Amino acid sequence: MLSLTRRAFAVLSVAALTAFGFSAPAAADQAAETFVQNILDEAAPKLQSGDKDVMFNAVDDLVDKYVDMRRVGRFVLGRAARQMTDAQAEEYFPLFRDYAKMVYRNTMEDYAGQELKVTGSVDRASYDIIVNSKIANPQPGDQLADMLIHWRIYRDKEGNMSIFDAGANEIWLAIEQQEQFTSIIANNGGGERGIDALIADMKKRLNK
Secondary structure, eight states: OTTHHHHHHHHSOGGGGGGGTOOSOOOOOHHHHHHHHHHHHHHHHHHTSSOHHHHHHHHHHHHHHHBOHHHHHHHHHGGGGGGOOHHHHHHHHHHHHHHHHHHHHHHHHTTTTOOEEEEEEEEEETTEEEEEEEESSOOTTOTTTTOOEEEEEEEOTTSOEEEEEEEETTEEHHHHHHHHHHHHHHHTTSHHHHHHHHHHHHHHHTTO
16 A cells, blocks of 8 residues: 555645644653654564565564554544443454454555665654654665654553554544544434444455
8 A cells, every 4th residue: 555554644634633733742652652662663674574474463463462452443433432332342453453453454565675764853742752763774775764654652651652643744544534434423413323323334455
């Protein structure tokens, strides 16, 4: 995909950042930078293997280990998350995990063979950090050479960190997913009925 991911990066405006309720930038966060760099280093050998199955399996493992899937899954539902029944939640969250893995696989496929290095961070709050990265040693003419790749990190009260979102050049995947999901829900009557329609749509996309 100059795919779902790059289309997502291209469609949204920088103003989408306000949807997260960001405050004014604060200091850099070395712990969050180290957290992200360790993940990138862990991913690098698999992403550079040249074997798509190896790469996709590695991405799935990294998503399971480091992405706060339930938090992201609720976020992309927007206000509809409060209207979801227990039965719908039981079906939705496992589907969303598979759907998100598909998105991340497509995302990382664009960077196959590349090495990413953390370049800095911004502490938006004690629990909300943006870590930036770029391609290390890009080849001449590489269209991704100047792209700034972002990782939004959530830190809980115990200091544990997880990935909440990823993006490029200040455009974020979770915002795109939220727009798509809330549109499907609204176009199908909203509420529980709309969530049923979203679940059906996800099953179709995942061939389930």
